[in-house]
Structure formats: structure tokens, C-alpha cells
Amino acid sequence: GAGVSQSPSNKVTEKGKDVELRCDPISGHTALYWYRQSLGQGLEFLIYFQGNSAPDKSGLPSDRFSAERTGGSVSTLTIQRTQQEDSAVYLCASSLAPTRGYTFGSGTRLTVV
Amino acid sequence: KQEVTQIPAALSVPEGENLVLNCSFTDSAIYNLQWFRQDPGKGLTSLLLIQSSQREQTSGRLNASLDKSSGRSTLYIAASQPGDSATYLCAVPGGATNKLIFGTGTLLAVQP
Numbered sequence: 001g002a003g004v005s006q007s008p009s010n011k012v013t014e015k016g017k018d019v020e021l022r023c024d025p026i027s028g029h030t031a032l033y034w035y036r037q038s039l040g041q042g043l044e045f046l047i048y049f050q051g052n053s054a055p056d057k058s059g060l061p062s063d064r065f066s067a068e069r070t071g072g073s074v075s076t077l078t079i080q081r082t083q084q085e086d087s088a089v090y091l092c093a094s095s096l097a098p099t100r101g102y103t104f105g106s107g108t109r110l111t112v113v
Numbered sequence: 114k115q116e117v118t119q120i121p122a123a124l125s126v127p128e129g130e131n132l133v134l135n136c137s138f139t140d141s142a143i144y145n146l147q148w149f150r151q152d153p154g155k156g157l158t159s160l161l162l163i164q165s166s167q168r169e170q171t172s173g174r175l176n177a178s179l180d181k182s183s184g185r186s187t188l189y190i191a192a193s194q195p196g197d198s199a200t201y202l203c204a205v206p207g208g209a210t211n212k213l214i215f216g217t218g219t220l221l222a223v224q225p
Contacts, residue, residue: 006156033212042217043202048210056210091156098144098211101162102204109154 002026004094004105012111013082021077021108025094032075033095033102034059034067038088046090049075082112115140115207119216126193127224134188134219136203141181147213148177148188149202157202161188193223 005024013019025032034046048056049069060066064083069075079086089107116139126132136146145164149157161177163170163186170177176189186203200220204213 031211043213043215045212048212050210056208056212089154089156093157093213095211098206099164101145101147101159102206102213103159104149104157106156107154 004092004103006090006092006105006108008108009106010109010111012113015084015112016081018078018080019082019110021079021090021110023075023077023092023094023105025073025075025092026096026103027073029094029096029103030072031095031097032069033093034075034077035091035093036088037091037107043091046077079110082110084112086110087112115143115205115214117203117205117214117216119201119203119219121219122217123220123222125222125224128193128195130193130223131189131191132193132221134190134201134203134221136186136188136216138184138186138205138214140207141184143181143205143207144211146177146179146186146203146205148175148186149204151200151202151218153200160201190221193221195223195225197221198223 032049035043045059051072064080067077091107093102093104095102148160161170163179174191200218203216207214
């Protein structure tokens with residue numbers, strides 16, 4: 001696609017429920033990154049994909065968080081048993097190569113009530 | 114470990130003023146530096162990508178400069194408008210996975 005697409009744009013969920021956030025990167029971009037941004041805070045790195053593999057998962061805050069990428073394209077970030085502290089904007093970025101820059105999606109605003 | 118900082122943290126200017134945002138980084142071994150704009154609660158919009166071999170990049174009223182040896186970049190905004198109000202972030206790829214390392218951001222308010 002022309003840009004990075006994220007869905008849903010907004011998600012309100014009850015504490016304890018599972019949620020799935022989707023990222024559709026720019027076609028051909030092999031690198032994909034997930035970040036999250038809590039209210040008033042900076043961007044926090046979560047996970048990096050190169051193709052379908054995730055060589056860097058160091059930013060996932062707990063084992064309730066997982067992510068996968070299939071076909072070297074779409075990625076899904078899953079949060080199990082959501083907690084109120086999971087409320088944030090979740091951002092996805094893709095890149096063809098570090099020298100070519102990074103393109104971000106519009107984000108998913110997650111609110112856990 | 115790469116660290117990126119931005120000053121000022123916040124800036125308020127009247128419409129029409131020219132302004133400069135500053136970004137500094139500790140490790141000069143970078144591929145490039147990218148400037149982004151973020152509106153409240155939204156994603157990041159790329160403004161300018163300046164390669165390590167470049168000194169300047171321009172897009173419309175925006176001009177970014179890069180001095181790799183001193184670890185500094187500036188974003189110059191000419192003739193500011195209220196629509197320029199946003200948070201401006203600079204970032205460099207770093208580490209083994211080239212994840213973006215972001216500065217602390219500058220919150221810009223342009224008063225009509």
C-alpha cells in the first residue's frame with residue numbers, strides 16, 4: 001500500500017480481555033517495528049521484525065504481550081488479559097532499509113476500562 | 114549507547130516568526146537523522162530525512178541541517194503558522210536492529 005495502515009484506529013476494551021492490533025506495512029518493507037506511547041510520554045520500543053522473524057523482542061513489557069508477522073507483511077500485536085496500564089497509542093513503522101527512513105502508521109489508541 | 118536530546122522542550126511563538134529546533138545525539142556513527150511531526154494522540158508524520166553524507170534537506174518552509182561530527186541537527190521553520198503547532202521529534206537508527214532512537218521532543222505552539 002501507499003502507507004502504513006493500522007487497525008483499529010481506536011479500541012476500548014474491558015480489563016482482562018484480550019485485544020489484537022493490526023499493522024499493514026508498506027509493500028516490500030522488510031523491517032517492521034512496534035512502539036507504544038503512553039499519555040504524555042515518549043515512544044517506547046516494543047518489538048522488531050525482519051521478514052517474519054523477530055530478532056529483537058526486548059521491549060515487550062510482559063509475557064502478556066506477543067506479536068507475529070506472516071508472509072513478511074501484516075503484523076499482529078496481541079495483548080492478553082489487558083490491564084489499565086496498557087492504555088496507550090500503539091504505533092507501527094516499516095522500513096525498506098535504515099538508509100531509506102521509516103514510515104509510521106496513524107496508530108491504534110487503546111483504552112482499557 | 115546512543116542518546117538523543119532536544120531543546121527546547123517547549124516553545125511558543127507568534128505567527129509569522131522563524132524558529133529553530135535543536136537535536137543532539139551522542140554517537141556520530143549514524144546512517145541518517147529523521148525529523149517527525151506528531152499531533153496530539155496521532156501517529157508520526159515524517160518531515161525530512163537527512164542522510165549522514167548530507168548537510169541540509171529542504172521541504173517547503175522546513176530546512177533541516179546536520180553536523181554529524183558535532184552530533185547536532187537543527188530544524189528551521191520559516192514563517193510559522195498556527196497549523197505548525199505540534200510536537201516535533203528527531204530520531205536516528207541505532208543498535209543492532211536499527212530501531213529508531215527518539216529525542217525527547219519539542220512541543221511547539223504558534224499563536225495566531
